[in-house]
Amino acid sequence: MELNCSSPKTIPVVSTFTGKGSDSSSTRKPISLWPGMYHSPVTNALWEARSKIFERLLDPPKDAPPQSELLTKSPSQSRTTIFYNFSSDYILREQYRDPWNEVRMGMLLEDLDALAGTISVKHCSDDDSTTRPLLLVTAAVDKIVLKKPISVDIDLKMVGSVIWVGRSSIEIQLDVIQSPKEESDVSHSVALAANFIFVARDSKTGKAAAVNRLSPETEREKFLFEEAEARSKLRKKKSG
Template identity: 75%
Template sequence: MWKIQSKVQALIKSWNSSIPKSSINFQFHRPFSSMDSISSPSRTISVFSTIPLPPGSDAADASGNSTLSRKPISLWPGMHHSPVTTALWEARSSIFERLLDPPKDAPPQSELLTKTPSQSRTIVIYNFSSDFILREQYRDPWNEARIGKLLEDLDALAGTISVRHCSDVDSTTRPLLLVTASVDRIVLKKPISVDADLKVVGSVIWVGKSSIEVQLDMIQSTEVALTANFIFVARDSKTGKAALVNRILPETEKEKLLFEGAEARSKLRKRKNRGGMWGLENGDIKRIDALLAEGRIFCDMPALADRDSILLRDTRLENSLICQPQQRNIHGRIFGGFLMQRAFELAFSTAYVFAGMVPYFFEVDHVDFLKPVDVGDFLRFTSCVLYTELDNPDQPLINVEVVAHVTRPEIRSSEVSNTFYFTFTVRPEAKANGNGFRLRNVVPATEEEARRIIERMDSEKMLRDLSKQSESG
C-alpha cells in the first residue's frame, strides 16, 4: 500500500497551508497480491488534489525511501484525466509497469482461474461533502455532477476491475490486453449532486470465452443514482489474438441474476452482429415509407411541411480535434473514457440547440468501439437528433447519435471509429414556465436515415424490455 503523506507535507510546505485537500477513497475488497488471504481487510487509497508537486520536492514511500528513481506516475500515459483515473492507475501501478514493459518472451497464463464477483469488486468514494477542490472539479453550471467526467471515470474503473479479474498475479507471465468493446447501457436514475458524497461499486458480473461484462452502480444518499454496463474483450498482448479469460462463479442470488441478464444481452449482441435482428420485413419497409413520406414534403414542398417537425439533417452539429499524447491510455491508444466525454458534450450541445433549453441527461443507449484511435489522429465528431419520443408529455425524450470518424486527409480516407447513442429529456422548468413548450418531431430525408432511425428504435425497445425482465426477475 503506497503512502503519500510525504507528498502532502511537501505540498503544505511549498504551497499555502490553507489549500484544502481533495480526497477520494478506494476500497478494494480483494487485493491484487496472491500473498494476502481472502479474509484480509479492505484496502483504502486516499487521493489528494491534483495540484502538481513543486520542482525539487522530495517524494518518499512508506519506508522513507526516495521514490524519485521510479518514473512518476503523472508522466505515465493517460494520467491527467481526473483524480479517479490517477488513483486507479497508482493503485495498480505494478501491473501497469508489467503492461508497459512486459518480460521478454514471457509465456501466456498457463492455467485459467475461477474467480467470484467479490474478488473484483471495487468501491470508489467521492468525498464531495467535505472536499471543496474535488467538488469544483466535478461541478457543472447547475450544481450537479458533470456526466461527461463521470463517464470518463467509469471507463477507467471498469478497466481496473477487468484487470483484477484477468490477473493471474504471476509476474513471469505476459499480461492480457483488455480493450473496451462497447457500453451496453448507462442509465441515470436520479440527479447526482456535488453537495453529497458519491459511492461507486463495481464488479465483473459475466464472463465469456474472451469477453467480460462489468457492472457499476453509483450510489448517493443510499439510492442508486446511475448504473452502467461495460463490455471488455481480451487480447494476447504479443499476438493480438483473442485470449481466454479467467472463469467466474456467481455465489449469491443477486450475482446469479446479474449473470443471467448479462448472458441474455450477450446473445442479443451476437444476433445483432450476425444481422439476424435487423433483416427488413414487409412491416419495416412500410415504416420506412411512412417516415420518408413526410421527409419528401420537406424536400419537395417546404412551404407545406409540418411546422412541428424538422429534417434530421437540420439538427446536425460537428466538432473536431487532433488527438494529443496526454489523451492516451497505457497501451498508447486514445483513452476510451476521453472519447465518451467528448461525445457526451457534443450530444448535450445538440440536444440543447434542438430543445431550446438546457436538456437533462437520461441514459447512454449504446456505445460501439469499432476501431482504436491513435495519438495524432484527426478525429471528427458528428451528431444529430435521430428521433424524439413524445408519447409521454411529462418526459419527452431526445435521442442523439454521435459518430466519431478518424480522418486522414493525406490519403483522402475517413473511417468510423466509434458510435454513441445518448438520450436526453427536458428539465421540469421547461414544462412549468407555461409557454406551451413542445419538442419537434424529427423526420428523415433519405432511406439510409430512415433505416438508422428504425434500427435504433427497435434496438432500444428490445434493450429496455430485457432490462425490465431482469429487474422483475
C-alpha cells in the same frame, strides 16, 4: 446511508490540485480548475492503485509465455469502490461541479471507464509475473441509466465488479451511489447504473485471448450473470 471508505477495496479520491484558490472564500477559480485543464482525480487514483496492486506484473520478460491455466474467480474478487469525499474536499467539488451544481457527466463517464478497466485487470490477472498480461479494451457500453440528478455537494460512491464472462469478453456492472443522510432506502440511493463490455487480446499476437472464468456465489450475482448471458446471446443473434 453512510458511505464508508475504510474497505481495502475502496479507493478514496482526492483533488488533483492544491495551491491558491483552494480557499472556499475565493471568488474566482484558478485556471487549473477549469474544464479540460486537468486529469480526472479518479483516473489518477486508479492508476496509482493499479501500479501498487500489479507492480510486479507490469514488467514481464520479453519472451514471457501467455497464461497457461485459467483461474476461476468470484465477482467479489474484482469488486472495487471509488469514494468521492465531496462534502469536505472543496477542490474536488470544484473539479467535478457543472454550471447546475451537479456532477459533470463527462468526467463521470471517464471515471466509469477507468474503474471498469481496473476491475477487468483484476479479474484477468493470474498473479504470475512470468506470464505476459492481456490487453483489455473497452468494446462497448451496453447501457447507462441516469436515475436521478447527482449533486456535487454530497459524498459519492462508485461500485463495480465483473458480472459475466465469455471466452474472451467481460461484462462489468457499475453503480454510482449517492444518498442524503435523511434517505434510508438503499434502493433509492443508486443514481446511475452502467454496464461496460471489455474484450481481451493477447499482448503479443493481438488475437482474442481467453479470460479467467467467473463463479457467481450469491443469488444476486447469479441473477446478474444470467441477465448478462441473455444479453450476450441477443447481441450475437443480432450480429448474425
